[in-house]
């Protein structure tokens with residue numbers, strides 16, 4: 001082998017050979033940080049989203065295979081559109097904001113076959129000063145981060161709502177026993193333990209409800225209230241049982257919801273052995289382990305409704 005030869009430089013303008021072809025692809029701007037201040041009066045409102053745009057279409061193939069950008073709406077333009085739409089139309093619910101964007105990309109550039117747009121909403125509360133809510137100072141509130149995903153494929157429009165990082169703990173009212181034991185089992189059965197998790201949930205609205213219009217803010221608030229109440233009230237025999245009950249309460253309360261998917265880490269809390277120090281520890285001092293953790297996932301589906309349509313298989317955000 002002649003090691004002195006100059007390395008061959010790949011000719012990226014050469015026609016693509018039959019040995020490879022372009023598979024699934026999409027592109028856009030990830031994690032556009034948008035804060036919108038509404039200052040119509042001295043009492044300001046703030047809205048805070050992280051938005052990701054992903055556009056796709058067969059017409060985009062040449063941008064990958066030939067470097068032909070004639071149909072490539074720049075990710076920079078997509079980002080600017082997010083900001084411009086926030087100014088022109090306001091933000092409102094993340095679902096409606098994303099639907100507005102998705103419909104715009106589908107109609108303004110008719111060569112796109114579809115888009116997947118997602119958002120995280122960061123919630124803020126007014127700072128209370130001497131018991132009075134301040135007009136323009138806020139603190140990030142802690143009931144998780146609201147998420148939304150919208151997928152527009154021609155007339156096929158899907159809307160997913162959800163929450164992530166919703167961290168919950170109950171210090172009693174949780175048991176875990178009756179599980180199989182083998183030579184590798186050391187876990188003690190318990191009829192009283194700490195149950196803690198950080199909920200990621202996504203729920204899919206029925207296409208009929210999306211077409212008819214949904215009060216997304218109201219359903220989100222209602223789902224969260226019911227999920228929290230169920231976590232608090234259910235005497236849990238396993239995190240799996242709690243997961244199912246949280247999904248069931250959302251689906252029973254809101255006919256707009258077809259299914260709910262959950263990913264729930266079991267954040268283990270181990271009782272610390274204080275006996276070397278001559279101290280008793282009757283369920284008071286725990287070591288909050290961060291890893292490894294149990295990871296419980298599950299989908300709760302409304303009877304008579306099919307699980308997520310194939311279109312959702314390409315949505316990685318659908319946990």
Ligand SMILES: O=c1[nH]c(=O)c2[nH]c(=O)[nH]c2[nH]1
Pocket residue numbers: 176187237238239240266294
């Ligand atoms: O609620 C639980 N579910 C499990 O599957 C499990 N496994 C485990 O070790 N602890 C727990 N807790």
